[in-house]
Amino acid sequence: MPLTDLIEQAFAPATEALRGDNIPGAVLGIVTADGTRAVRWAGWAQIEPEREPISRDTVFDLASLTKVIFTTTTILRLVEQGRIGLDDPLTVAIPDLRQYDMDAAERHLTFRQCLAHQTHLPAVEPLYTYGQDPDTLRAFILQRVWRSGPPVYSDINFMLLGIAIERITGTPLIEQPLPGGFTFRPDPCLCAATERCTWRGRVIRGEVHDENAFALGGASGHAGLFGTIDAVLDFARSILDGSALSAESLKAIRTRESDKRTVGWEGFYAGWHGGDACSPTTIGHTGFTGTGLWLDFERGLAWSLLTNRVHPTRHKDTGIMPLRRATGEAVIALFDQNRRS
Template sequence: MQPMTEIDAFIAPYVGECFPAISLCVYQAGREILHGAWGWVDPNTKITPAKPDTRFDLASLTKLFTTTALLTLISEGKAELHTPLVAILPEFGVLTPRPMDGGQDPHTKVTLPTPEEKIGQFVDPSLVTLYHLLTHTSGLPAWRAVFEASGAAPASPIQVDPIPREVRWARALAALNEYAFVSQPGEEVRYSDIGLMLLGEAVTRLSGARDLAEAIQQRVLDPLGLSASTFNPVQAGWALGDLVPTEIDFTWRKRRIWGEVHDENADGVGGVAGHAGLFSTAGDVARFGAAWASMQVPGIAPELMAEATSEQEVTGAERRGLGWMMRSHSGSSAGDLFGARTYGHTGFTGTSLWIEPDKQLVVACMTNRVYYGREKEGIYEFRRALHDWLWKAIS
């Protein structure tokens, strides 16, 4: 690796411009070779600097923990890859057939028009399998305003929410079981938060846990010793000074998001969901990645791990394993130098985890780039530059 001063020089121009805080942890061949943090927890006061153990909102990196929990259940024989979702969630198949529409834009929240070729088409929801959910080929929409079905905006994390989490999730699940599809199951790769929210419920029921948080704790966090990872961190006892804030929500929660999940749908259901909600450190995420890189995740059969980290489905530039995003052949946020077998995931708040299996290289990068607003650009370019820089430094 290059000296720490050179890493400081590389990251410095991005702090305060692309994000207020960043924590980076890199493993190679099971050994930590870099762990540092830059920036401030609160860039307005600049009282508390970001530290290696500062916690970040993982956003969609949560999906990796949900799918890892499911793969342990499949390895135990509790289900199979091609088990229909209705075998676990019978209510998912009650409303059938379901129409197709154009979905809803996750950023603008605008309802999209139904493509002409899909008008009048219907889908049998009983065709959706766990494999479809893992590979984002279920035909379910990318996003819907689930939070609107779950109830009023939740109280801030330092207050008691008047709507119990169980009630919020029950309302949301009823809505999830009725949404229209955007394509036929197995037709194409289309990234879907809705699919992962349903997958989280499947994990809960198959595991017999009280909720998804308990299932992930028992099946992923505890076996890997990831003690700095949790849902609903303030309720878990973490101080706000240990957590970086994200953006100001001017429309729904009407406050700076700090100590609660940025994603509206995850917050709307009580902070615990299969697609988002976990908070963690770069170190914990890197250790999770290192377990995958070494093919030694407790409870998952080696052949299933190999299947999960290899290409299963592809549509255009979208390559998918089982839960994992495979590095696209061009324009990847992992840069241009990581090998073709690289797999990982990104999170909307500015987090990412990429694993290059040939070099046993794991890069966990945590930022809160949405602090300046979700439309702020620059994170894609930073991610590409970072991974290319690290590759050259290590090589």
């Protein structure tokens, strides 16, 4: 069975979600390590203020996929270049981090700890409510006495990593070079719409949905990247075939730093968002706007489901978790069946 036939069947959970008006639109892409791919799409890129159909070329706000596609990959390449060490403290790149307290816990955080979410930093903070001057907000992030707690999945970790990338490269995140199909500055007319934002007073389209990333200038280490399904699949294939990173870096993103986390990514566990049919070495990540990417190394298979599930509001049960799981399980079941036949 060719991938084009397989994807028609694997898209069935998304079709049901679209039929039930749980999500406006969806694009599913599958790619193998040898580059074979298939893409299926349906629904709407925007339903208000007026309807516009989705397409293969629709540009999505990738949300927290920014963490793995851009930030993690960039940090690991800087390690490969010898410009930093994975176990170096952030202060190697950001010497003014908590500069008024040389014993502050933040000054001891390493790149590895932030990438693997093994820090004391909180999950999220409404930084945008403190103002919208990006330079001042960056200074606030660096000097804030953060409340301490157990390790959690934290946007703050990746905000710090984004600032480190800017310091090391001397280039603002929004101006960083990106592979084709990715951008921090999309054409709104090409984008899937996200939320009707009460803070900004409009339907968000072509600007980052995440309020903190918006206040930081449109791009941050945790959010701000936009891309098409084919750009995401190109990235996934480059990880699967080993061309994106060195062997040591690939080992890092596949090796557990905790029960659920590797360097940058989340590793398979029972009940996770990628479905229980994944091989144990599968890694994946999701984005708040309704995006997701999974790489099953044993099968040489990756798939990405991109939706705009927060359009026009996040305050609705869209069933995104069961949709992601059902899609992953369908992709793998059909792929395995195809290999056996």
